[in-house]
Amino acid sequence: MLMCRDLAVVASDYIDGELSPGQRLSVKVHLMMCRHCRALVNNLRNSATVLQKHSSQQVNEDYFRRVKLNIAQALQDSRDKNS
Amino acid sequence: MVKTGESSARSGDESSLIKRLQAGEQAAFDEAVRAYTPSMLLVARFYLDPASAEDAVQEVWIKVVQAIQSFEGRASLKTWLHRIVANQAKDGLRKAGREIAMDFSEPLEPALDSRFRTRGTWSEPPRLKTTESAEQWLESGALKACLDKHLTALPEQHRSALMLYEAHQHKSEDVCNILGVSASNLRVILHRARQRIFLMVETFRETGKC
Numbered sequence: 001m002l003m004c005r006d007l008a009v010v011a012s013d014y015i016d017g018e019l020s021p022g023q024r025l026s027v028k029v030h031l032m033m034c035r036h037c038r039a040l041v042n043n044l045r046n047s048a049t050v051l052q053k054h055s056s057q058q059v060n061e062d063y064f065r066r067v068k069l070n071i072a073q074a075l076q077d078s079r080d081k082n083s
Numbered sequence: 084m085v086k087t088g089e090s091s092a093r094s095g096d097e098s099s100l101i102k103r104l105q106a107g108e109q110a111a112f113d114e115a116v117r118a119y120t121p122s123m124l125l126v127a128r129f130y131l132d133p134a135s136a137e138d139a140v141q142e143v144w145i146k147v148v149q150a151i152q153s154f155e156g157r158a159s160l161k162t163w164l165h166r167i168v169a170n171q172a173k174d175g176l177r178k179a180g181r182e183i184a185m186d187f188s189e190p191l192e193p194a195l196d197s198r199f200r201t202r203g204t205w206s207e208p209p210r211l212k213t214t215e216s217a218e219q220w221l222e223s224g225a226l227k228a229c230l231d232k233h234l235t236a237l238p239e240q241h242r243s244a245l246m247l248y249e250a251h252q253h254k255s256e257d258v259c260n261i262l263g264v265s266a267s268n269l270r271v272i273l274h275r276a277r278q279r280i281f282l283m284v285e286t287f288r289e290t291g292k293c
């Protein structure tokens with residue numbers, strides 16, 4: 001029988017559909033009976049959404065400029081070497 | 084260049100970008116830098132502090148100017164770049180005599196684990212309402228600021244793995260290969276980050292403190 005802590009351990013796998021059909025069924029049965037675990041699953045699902053929305057990486061323009069300058073220099077060097 | 088099944092499935096855009104890079108076209112490098120640098124930084128930051136990660140990616144781009152000539156198209160350009168970054172960053176770690184500790188074996192955050200009795204039932208159940216949605220969390224300006232703060236405070240490795248996972252459209256094998264973590268470790272990272280966000284929102288809702 002699945003305890004609440006066991007459910008907490010697999011909650012993300014349940015949310016992402018990574019459980020086997022058998023495990024999935026026992027999680028569903030537990031959730032029908034346990035409002036605390038329902039609250040946990042709902043909140044972790046919200047957390048997953050929040051994490052997804054915040055996953056874009058900002059790079060500052062100054063860094064891009066420096067990288068481009070260095071590449072321009074390296075391209076120039078390799079042209080000089082080949083000519 | 085021998086065409087493999089994988090490379091013939093490559094989008095025309097990527098093939099033409101690669102040809103232009105190999106021809107040493109500056110504009111092509113500008114495009115590639117813009118497209119691939121953000122995720123390359125994520126890979127580097129899995130191993131290194133932010134400043135060293137920036138240096139490592141910078142060095143990789145300079146190497147790529149030459150190395151692109153030997154790019155055979157067995158992997159996608161992105162995967163190829165990520166692999167070079169990971170190697171460069173691991174080199175940096177070795178030189179600094181450091182190793183990264185990876186203990187992703189515990190599936191529960193200690194602050195959540197301590198809320199269960201030994202027999203596995205809740206002693207301190209979740210106090211947040213079941214009906215709240217992520218949109219409601221993000222509606223509150225103060226809560227959103229707090230979320231941002233906590234996301235920044237996630238362990239660097241966790242954050243970079245998470246963001247790569249999202250950036251790769253959840254292709255976890257790619258992320259695992261590049262970072263050298265197992266699929267189950269990646270699942271644990273994901274799960275623990277979600278728990279941290281949940282615990283944070285719960286505290287915020289109760290105390291108004293971040």
Ligand SMILES: [Zn+2]
Nearest residue numbers: 004034036037
């Ligand atoms: Zn329960």
